[in-house]
Amino acid sequence: MRFIPEAFQGPIGNLIIVHGMLDHQLTQAIWRIANIPDRQLGNCFISFVRDFEAKIDLFSQLSRLRFSGHTQVNDLVTALVRDMDKQNEMRNRLVHGTFGHWTQNTLTGEIAISSLKPKPRAEEYVVRSFSYTTTQIVALAHDIAETIGTLTLLNSEIVAVNNRMLPEGMQLKLLPQSLLTSPPPNPINKAEATLPQPSPA
Secondary structure, eight states: OOOOOOHHHHHHHHHHHHHHHHHHHHHHHHHHHHHHOOOHHHHHHHOOOOOOOHHHHHHHHHHHHHHTTTHHHHHHHHHHHHHHHHHHHHHHHHHSSSEEEEEEEEETOOEEEEEEEEEETEEOOOOOOEEHHHHHHHHHHHHHHHHHHHHHHHHHHHHHHHHHOOOOOOOOOSSSSGGGGGOOOOOOHHHHHSSSOOOOO
């Protein structure tokens, strides 16, 4: 049985971990932007969005609804969505692709692996090959970590905006100050989320 070179195992493992952390921060951002105060209800809501690409789309749509008219926030969300789309696509090629072969550059010593990922297209089935070096995989994990940092900060600021109160020593860096005084969206609460019970026959 052929395994991928040992030099790739650590970087790919780290990539999987940081992508999971990104998924977690994105999930929190979604239910905080939706202003769902109850954590269990928020987790229930987001559990039906299983696809990461769908989470990105939901994050984008909710942000534009919640922060309509705030160019600063819209520009930030656009950049985050663009980065997450690109990072997720590269991650999927590595994690879900079929590793075909690897080659070593005799000048640099870098090893490039080719990940073969089937791509359905109309009535044909096209297999595309993508080559990555360990340096590129490490750089991708670093880029995802930076996105996590931005989402983490955004999440803390959304909490402050939802509560209409900044913790001592905290200043808004990503969101405009005007959001602290503008009317909040109506939160979803347990009473509203409870389905009506059928009347007895």
